[in-house]
Amino acid sequence: MHSELLSPAEMAEADRLAIAAGPLDGYGLMRRAGEAVAALVLARYPGATRVHVLCGPGNNGGDGYIVARLLQESGADVALWVSGEPRAGSDAALAAADCPLERRPLPAFAAEPGSLVVDALYGAGLSKPLSGDAAKAVQIVTELGLPVVAIDLPSGVSGESGAILGSAFRAATTVTFARKKPGHLLLPGREQCGEIVLADIGIGDDIIARIAPRTFENGPALWLETFPVPAVDAHKYRRGHTSVFSGGPSATGAARLSALAAARSGAGAVTVLSPANAMQVNAAHLTSIMLHKAETVADLGAFLTDRRPSSFVLGPGFGVGEKARDFALALLGAGQGQDAGIEGLVLDADGITSFRDEPETLFQAARRSGAPALVMTPHEGEFGRLFPDIANDKALSKLAKARAAAARANAVIVYKGADTVIAAPDGRAAINSNGAPWLATAGSGDVLAGIIAGLLAQGMPAFEAACAGVWIHAEAGSRFGPGLIAEDLPFAMVPVLHELVKGAMAVR
Known part of the structure; x- marks a missing residue:
């Protein structure tokens, strides 16, 4: 193809x-x-x-x-x-x-x-x-x-x-x-x-x-050569460690959906980072997913030093505000002047909206030398909050808008929708074409963020990880069909992943 x-x-x-x-x-x-x-x-x-x-x-x-x-x-x-x-x-x-x-x-x-x-x-x-x-x-x-x-x-x-x-x-x-x-x-x-x-x-x-x-139709031909296949001697941390920030006690489900998706996509270890008041709620619902308290930036710093996670998801169910901004900026600064080993941050939902009044603060952090890769996954409304002038420019196509946003933010932009566009800061862009209306269900985007983070944790480059995540997410939803809810998606990914791993091994 x-x-x-x-x-x-x-x-x-x-x-x-x-x-x-x-x-x-x-x-x-x-x-x-x-x-x-x-x-x-x-x-x-x-x-x-x-x-x-x-x-x-x-x-x-x-x-x-x-x-x-x-x-x-x-x-x-x-x-x-x-x-x-x-x-x-x-x-x-x-x-x-x-x-x-x-x-x-x-x-x-x-x-x-x-x-x-x-x-x-x-x-x-x-x-x-x-x-x-x-x-x-x-x-x-x-x-x-x-x-x-x-x-x-x-x-x-x-x-x-x-x-x-x-x-x-x-x-x-x-x-x-x-x-x-x-x-x-x-x-x-x-x-x-x-x-x-x-x-x-x-x-x-x-x-x-x-x-x-510099524009592509999204599909395995675009990124299969970089798709992660674990080595024979792999152990869980060699397969990457993804961490997902949880919201408060009444808003923990979105983070757990992201965490499960990251695990399904191949991350060897996944941790939910929870505020103290949500620890019991999260503990009651997690089995293979680990749990760690992260109330403050200091807590996050200690976790980085101790566990050295590879990728993060921040936003699903987290809440909008200063805490989200502080965590995001701390992570984007963590790779500077030290071997932090962070492959990337996936900023979704509340994580994006938290920067609506000061987007340039986020963009500057992402531009700094040594910053981890930033992937943002906005839907139409979230895109408009962070890039209002680009969103309102009627002369620009969705493809052109995603490219302009990626260049401005120095981030991979996953501009979601039935025709999701993935754009990189270097000008590459891909248009997804295998989406399905069944994906229009609450929690679907949380799963997507987790898939991308799981692939990032395994060392897949940010643009390719975002493209693969979007395609896998859509393919799983299309194959499952009517009746799909977000909880189904991580398991629906399994046959898709089997085929991709087999294909990736064949091209190496």
Whole structure:
């Protein structure tokens, strides 16, 4: 699986580099694209009474002219509708010249039940709202409930952001080329794409490597080589020690969910750090998870010296305020000038909100030389509390917002949602695509924080640990399905982890 995602500008550069390298010229690549779409239409819709091909004036329309010609040559009943003429001398103009079908003006577009639509109007490069005749065509197709095969991206969906520009086709299948685009995975565009088919048109991996994309689809191909597999002679502390801060006596469950998830993800030892007044409550519910009192920063310092934990979770059920800030800043300062051995801090929920009035204090601590890695896991509201200007910038996609926040905070940002984006300070970012609505349940985020911390404790780099944690969490939830509650997730991870360990061992 190719995990790289290409922005529309990067895709244009990939086309240019491929054409320069040969042997295919631009029209050759366009023919390959049209052939891939035509083959899919013939294979999947043999019963379509008629195929309406809608062509725009650019390269997407050029692909459409080739599709229309090939379908007609195969015996299909094809109607060709065009919006604007291709630029003279362009590859699209060559495709139009080679297409013998009658060109009907898009303003006159009409279709009938039982027909199929091939959307070749605009694709991934659209930058302004779909309007006029194109928007009318979307309305007609939608009202008739016709299946749509979109070329590259459904027209009206931004390839950069996944935003719907005005209106957009809802495709049954989207055929794209070389690599997926961010708009295929970011909401709401993802819901418009249907099944996404990636077609090889002759743009090789060497071309993609020259572009060096920094955006990826999250999945094992991205991080499996760094996934922790215990050595034969491993003991519990060699497998990493995760510590999770607990809230008060009436708010201990979230920390225990995180702790159990950290243990399931492979951390050899897990400790719940509890205030004195919650020790008995926590003790009554913990078995393999250890328990330690941590009322003050001094208590935390003594614990660091004595037990040398590898990673921490701070936030789930903890409470908002000065105590959370003090603990977080103490941990981010613990790696300076000494071999503290802390791999990272996962800041979630109340831990994030505690810095809403002084975020720069947190960011400065994370920027200091020698500070442990900081991973933050905000949902929409928490993101807005810490990064209000970024959150309110309507010009930025979710991907761009996560990247900007990661750079500002010097942290890995897990911007949660149905299209979770994971971004690193160095500009790398991944979009998750295996989420499920069953994960929208109380405590689910606490489990995610624990998984990430458990992977950090085992030495997985912060960006890769966050990506793996998000994917494992989503995969477990998807497989479990209806009826899922947060307590189910740590156990639902087990078959997923079995497969990942087996895969990690195979690639080493």
